[in-house]
Amino acid sequence: MLDLGRSFLASVSRDPKALALTDGATRLDYQSWFRQISAVTAALGAMGLKRGDRLASVMQNTAEAATLHWACQFAGIMLVPLNWRATAEELDFVLENAEAAALAHDGAAAEAVAASPRACALPRLAARAAPQPGVIGFAEAAGASAPDALPMASPEDWSLMLYTSGTTSKPKGVPRRHSAERAAALAHVAQNLMPRGEATLGVMPLYHTMGVRSLLSISLVNGAFHCLPRFDVATALRLIAAERISALYLVPTLYHDLLAHPDFPATDISSVRRLGFAGASMTDGLMARIEAAFRPDLFVNHYGSSEVYTFTIHPAAPSKPGSAGKAGLNQQIRVVRMGSGDPEAVVPAGTEGEIIATLSGDEAFEGYWRRPEADAKSLREGWYFTGDMGFFDTEGDLFVTGRVDDMMITGGENVAPVEVESCLSVHEGVAECAVVGLPDERWGQIVTAFVVPRGAVTAEALDAHCRASALAPFKRPRRYVLVAALPKSPVGKLLRRNLLAGDYTPLPGTTD
Incomplete structure (x- = not known):
């Protein structure tokens, strides 16, 4: 190689x-x-x-x-x-x-x-x-x-x-x-039917696996990588028309922003024939609007990770909304019993479990950098335990239903609730707090803080506190909900799933 x-x-x-x-x-x-x-x-x-x-x-x-x-x-x-x-x-x-x-x-x-x-x-x-x-x-x-x-x-x-x-x-x-990176780039070329001379918008960050894959794959086919240093919708639309962009590979949030911009109806997007998305799930409504606007030849739902670039591919995403498709060219996927840690504990079709991917694939990593405890949690008997939940339907297509843990993905960026909660917890007006990612059509998930107040506290004050902290801007909550209590199990464990399900009552006078 x-x-x-x-x-x-x-x-x-x-x-x-x-x-x-x-x-x-x-x-x-x-x-x-x-x-x-x-x-x-x-x-x-x-x-x-x-x-x-x-x-x-x-x-x-x-x-x-x-x-x-x-x-x-x-x-x-x-x-x-x-x-x-x-x-x-x-x-x-x-x-x-x-x-x-x-x-x-x-x-x-x-x-x-x-x-x-x-x-x-x-x-x-x-x-x-x-x-x-x-x-x-x-x-x-x-x-x-x-x-x-x-x-x-x-x-x-x-x-x-x-x-x-x-x-x-x-x-x-x-x-x-190098071998894994090149294999992933070659698979991206094949799975997206990239022709020689492809032109793509270089907007997904080059610290993210999607951005790296775009850069490498486009170079393999002597294509053009059109840089967009910071995403700006008007500039992106101008580049699509002026440079005759033929392929877009974006997180759902950016597609949402393209369609919502006032310049979109007048922009010539006829050159765009291949669409792909990854990094977060896409709502059925957004997918339908994208399909109607672009009428692409290919619309790929790409499900993967930094560790193992491709898990599954669905090359015609609108034909089966919500489906992540079948295993990629260099991959084998299983769904195993939740919490088993056993790659042989495969569950039947229709049963939700943890999604795992083989480490034998050419795109796979070999372990985390000097984090043996992370390896012990995720790498077992030649399989990578993704931490995602899902199931196979009777046709063998994978559906991803959520995270085994509570990681949020907002606009394609990972946000750990614990870090945000730690920041909020030091505010004198916060007695308790929990942070979850609630569904949002634009961002995929929106970072939402549920706060049990200590005395009088406002969303504006909490936002000012986060802005003044070391918390990166994209990790700040975009919504605050004041509640009298957080849902907990009998042993006192926070039940985030209850918040995700809407099982909470805002305090009187709170804007929810």
């Missing part, structure tokens, strides 16, 4: 003048992009980075971020991309946990980087940020003269490490090899 660096070289050789990357006024074909990638690869070496080192990045979806991703693949450096909205505290944790040897960032993350002691102590590469002593400018690095980069990695070397949230506030590192 080829490593990713040699895969990119194959694309350069195949069609060097094909449009590869755009970002505002930047337009690069494969040959020109390779020159920049080579220059950045050389710059990483000059910074002292060597094969096997970890390089953390905190960047938006820019040409620089895409170039850095490929440079790391050539250099054999393990890229650790982080959410550009991460707080300084979150940045400190990951830099220590990953033992990062250097950091790349752009202006969007400048404030968090400046407040992070660990970040400030590392060699840094900065893009679109004010010049700083001792910090290498990305533009200068990419524009320097350098020999063509030679691939330094093997298929079994580490490619990148994504960080994914768990049921606690501490994220888990998911290391992935």
Whole structure:
């Protein structure tokens, strides 16, 4: 199997003048992009980075971020991309946990980087940020003269490490090899029927498995990756029309926003023939509206994770709303008895259980980064226990019904309730609180805080408290409900499912 660096070289050789990357006024074909990638690869070496080192990045979806991703693949450096909205505290944790040897960032993350002691102590590469002593400018690095980069990695070397949230506030590192990343990209090409020269909107973040998959797969078919650094509906619609975007791969929230924008009816979307969504469930109503608006040739529901990119695929999602389809090309799926921890405890069709995926598949990871307790919970006898609940119907199609734990997914981002509850609990006006994700057509789930007040407290005061805390903005509750008591079991365990089911009574005068 080829490593990713040699895969990119194959694309350069195949069609060097094909449009590869755009970002505002930047337009690069494969040959020109390779020159920049080579220059950045050389710059990483000059910074002292060597094969096997970890390089953390905190960047938006820019040409620089895409170039850095490929440079790391050539250099054999393990890229650790982080959410550009991460707080300084979150940045400190990951830099220590990953033992990062250097950091790349752009202006969007400048404030968090400046407040992070660990970040400030590392060699840094900065893009679109004010010049700083001792910090290498990305533009200068990419524009320097350098020999063509030679691939330094093997298929079994580490490619990148994504960080994914768990049921606690501490994220888990998911290391992935070149072989797994390439297999996942090839499967994405096949499962989405991607033709040579595909054009896609590069909007899903490059710290997220969906964004990485879009970048890698589009390069395999000599397609064009049109960067959208921060999602803006008007700009996205303009790019779709101007660049003749042929494929969209988005979380449901972004589809909702596209359709709801006043510019949508007048936008030429006729070039878009392939649609895909992942990261969260999509409501039947939204799916029907998308289908009617785009009339795509392919509308794929992609169910997967950072750990094992593809679990299942449904290539005609509107034909069976709610179904995640059947196992992907590199996967085998089972539904086993809840709580059994036994991959052989398969339940019959129609019975809800825990969804598990084989670790023998080419796309699978091998275990979390230095988290043996997480491995013990999720990896058993060659199977990955996803933490998701679901069932197979009589036709063999999978339906995902929820999480075994209570992780929320809002706009494609994972949010752990415990972290939000911890933040709220220190407010003097909060006696008790519980945070759940209630269904929302736009966001998939909306972070909702149920609060037992201590004295007089308002939603506005609680929101101000969260804004002033270290809680990342996307984790803040968007709705507050004041209640007299939280539902609990006889032994005092919080019953989140009751809140999800609407089994609560707001206090008089509370706006619910």
